[in-house]
Amino acid sequence: MKFVVKDYLLEKIEYVFEKLGFDKNDAGVSYSGRPEVCDFQCNSAFGLAKKLGKNPMELANQIAEELKKDLLNEFDISVLPPAFINFKMTDKMLSKIANMAIDNQKNLIKMPEKALKIVFDYGGANVAKELHVGHLRSPIIGEALCRLNRLMGNNVISDVHLGDWGLQMGLTIAQLEDDGYIDGYFGKGKNKEITLDTLNEEYPKASARKKTDEAFHKKAEDYTLKVQRKVEPYYSIYQDIRELSVKRIAANYETLGCHFDLWYGESTADPYIDRAIQIFKDKNIARISDGALVVDVAVEGENIPIEKKTDDEPQRYKNPMPPAILKKHNDADGYATTDIATILMRNEIDKPDRIVYVVDFRQMMHFTQVFRASKLAGISPAGQELVHVSYGTMNGKDGKAFKTRSGETIKLEDIINLITSKAEEKLAANGIVGNKELALQIGVGAMKYGDLSNIASKDYVFDIDRFSSFEGKTGPYIQYTAARINSLLEKAGMKGGDIVIDSPETRNIIINLIKLLDSYYVAYQENSLNALCLAVYNLASSFSLFYNNIRILTEQDENKKKSYLSLCALVKDAITLALDTLGIETPTRM
Numbered sequence: 001m002k003f004v005v006k007d008y009l010l011e012k013i014e015y016v017f018e019k020l021g022f023d024k025n026d027a028g029v030s031y032s033g034r035p036e037v038c039d040f041q042c043n044s045a046f047g048l049a050k051k052l053g054k055n056p057m058e059l060a061n062q063i064a065e066e067l068k069k070d071l072l073n074e075f076d077i078s079v080l081p082p083a084f085i086n087f088k089m090t091d092k093m094l095s096k097i098a099n100m101a102i103d104n105q106k107n108l109i110k111m112p113e114k115a116l117k118i119v120f121d122y123g124g125a126n127v128a129k130e131l132h133v134g135h136l137r138s139p140i141i142g143e144a145l146c147r148l149n150r151l152m153g154n155n156v157i158s159d160v161h162l163g164d165w166g167l168q169m170g171l172t173i174a175q176l177e178d179d180g181y182i183d184g185y186f187g188k189g190k191n192k193e194i195t196l197d198t199l200n201e202e203y204p205k206a207s208a209r210k211k212t213d214e215a216f217h218k219k220a221e222d223y224t225l226k227v228q229r230k231v232e233p234y235y236s237i238y239q240d241i242r243e244l245s246v247k248r249i250a251a252n253y254e255t256l257g258c259h260f261d262l263w264y265g266e267s268t269a270d271p272y273i274d275r276a277i278q279i280f281k282d283k284n285i286a287r288i289s290d291g292a293l294v295v296d297v298a299v300e301g302e303n304i305p306i307e308k309k310t311d312d313e314p315q316r317y318k319n320p321m322p323p324a325i326l327k328k329h330n331d332a333d334g335y336a337t338t339d340i341a342t343i344l345m346r347n348e349i350d351k352p353d354r355i356v357y358v359v360d361f362r363q364m365m366h367f368t369q370v371f372r373a374s375k376l377a378g379i380s381p382a383g384q385e386l387v388h389v390s391y392g393t394m395n396g397k398d399g400k401a402f403k404t405r406s407g408e409t410i411k412l413e414d415i416i417n418l419i420t421s422k423a424e425e426k427l428a429a430n431g432i433v434g435n436k437e438l439a440l441q442i443g444v445g446a447m448k449y450g451d452l453s454n455i456a457s458k459d460y461v462f463d464i465d466r467f468s469s470f471e472g473k474t475g476p477y478i479q480y481t482a483a484r485i486n487s488l489l490e491k492a493g494m495k496g497g498d499i500v501i502d503s504p505e506t507r508n509i510i511i512n513l514i515k516l517l518d519s520y521y522v523a524y525q526e527n528s529l530n531a532l533c534l535a536v537y538n539l540a541s542s543f544s545l546f547y548n549n550i551r552i553l554t555e556q557d558e559n560k561k562k563s564y565l566s567l568c569a570l571v572k573d574a575i576t577l578a579l580d581t582l583g584i585e586t587p588t589r590m
């Protein structure tokens with residue numbers, strides 16, 4: 001049976017409002033701003049008093065008296081001037097909730113009313129390009145959102161949507177050609193072996209060259225078009241590069257604990273491109289501009305204000321939304337083309353209620369264009385939600401995008417190694433040496449928690465020392481709490497019993513558990529995991545307080561001891577579920 005305390009209380013308050021002849025829509029309840037005084041508070045008497053021209057304190061008392069009749073065993077209710085109605089859960093109520101949670105804590109998690117089918121588009125690594133630190137946030141946030149949505153009962157499809165149809169392909173092939181790697185494909189001798197290292201050298205070289213060498217740029221565009229039109233041998237070269245690159249990408253995502261249902265790429269939508277374009281033409285919403293086929297997506301009055309540096313600077317505006325490019329000047333497919341065709345494909349195959357893109361905020365304009373174009377063409381049906389979950393930059397301590405000391409961007413693998421060796425150091429200090437797997441669990445956990453504990457849309461500072469600390473608001477601290485409980489339970493060697501809440505420490509745990517279980521729904525609605533991160537930390541630290549103040553294993557009263565052991569197991573389960581939702585492992589010892 002579902003039981004969400006806050007909703008339960010709200011229902012009761014609404015009921016009393018109706019009974020007293022008030023509008024139940026004026027009723028509200030929230031967690032208390034002063035947890036030392038009470039657990040929940042209702043401030044509705046203020047607004048109601050104003051509306052009805054009555055005395056707020058009198059109204060509050062009237063509502064409280066009525067509520068007391070019904071909630072005597074569950075809440076201590078008091079009224080504080082000027083008109084706060086305060087609710088403190090009774091020990092009996094807390095015990096009841098704790099024992100319900102032992103059976104199944106998911107019973108206490110609020111779920112959406114209707115399950116949705118949702119495609120999550122995240123990861124988005126680019127074929128032939130090295131994964132670097134800029135590719136870290138999408139898999140971390142995307143994976144956690146998928147897990148959260150599955151927990152919420154939604155039908156989730158995750159798609160890595162590799163970047164494999166763009167100019168980088170033509171650039172890489174052109175450079176490989178110049179450097180004599182692919183003669184064999186053209187029947188002009190032998191191919192030289194292409195490894196990942198080759199790609200990591202050739203693409204950056206080509207990318208830099210394109211800026212100064214116009215002929216080379218043109219050639220790369222032409223090769224990209226040839227790949228897209230499946231002209232040989234360009235297409236075979238492309239496929240070989242893709243295969244090599246995808247293996248490495250998959251290994252990286254595996255290390256990060258990301259699992260994709262679909263290993264599609266931009267290229268997967270190729271069979272849908274012609275049809276998508278035809279829809280725009282049939283609806284007469286495409287036009288030619290500088291040789292390209294575009295669709296206008298600006299809306300009136302959209303000039304975007306540019307942020308002022310000083311107050312007396314005149315207000316300036318950015319351009320309205322530029323048109324989306326459906327076909328490039330040379331008839332090649334662009335980034336918007338494949339994204340629009342992918343929406344068509346998803347709607348023919350999966351028909352999702354919602355598509356969520358977890359992508360850097362810098363692509364906001366791209367997604368606005370793609371979403372508007374798809375809606376205009378009816379490729380995305382009216383009721384379908386297209387959502388860009390945009391995240392900010394991961395910065396170094398200097399506040400600028402995270403770089404190596406010499407100013408280069410850092411490879412994803414290097415950053416994982418960096419944080420894993422930090423975890424190894426910390427483990428060594430605890431006497432655990434040579435456990436690579438554990439170090440990886442902790443390192444990745446540190447990195448993920450450090451990321452997810454921020455509001456997703458904001459920038460954050462990657463502080464390796466803080467993130468990997470076993471103390472404070474960190475992944476390792478929470479993992480450590482669970483590991484500590486684990487060894488305590490092993491040592492106890494006996495089963496727990498009914499939980500009885502009878503002390504500030506135990507009450508604190510259950511209140512924090514309730515808040516944690518409530519935070520799942522908040523995180524779900526916000527498409528950001530920060531509320532969940534904070535709540536699981538609060539639960540872990542309320543456990544530490546309990547652990548420090550109360551003797552568990554040496555408790556003489558058998559029932560008390562069993563209650564404590566169940567409480568410990570409950571906290572461990574709650575931490576495990578929360579970490580699992582964040583995509584973080586819960587080691588059994590550390």
Ligand code: ARG
Nearest residue numbers: 121124125126161163339359
């Ligand atoms: N490959 C893209 C990039 O590196 C990210 C892909 C995001 N997803 C999408 N459907 N466009 O910028």
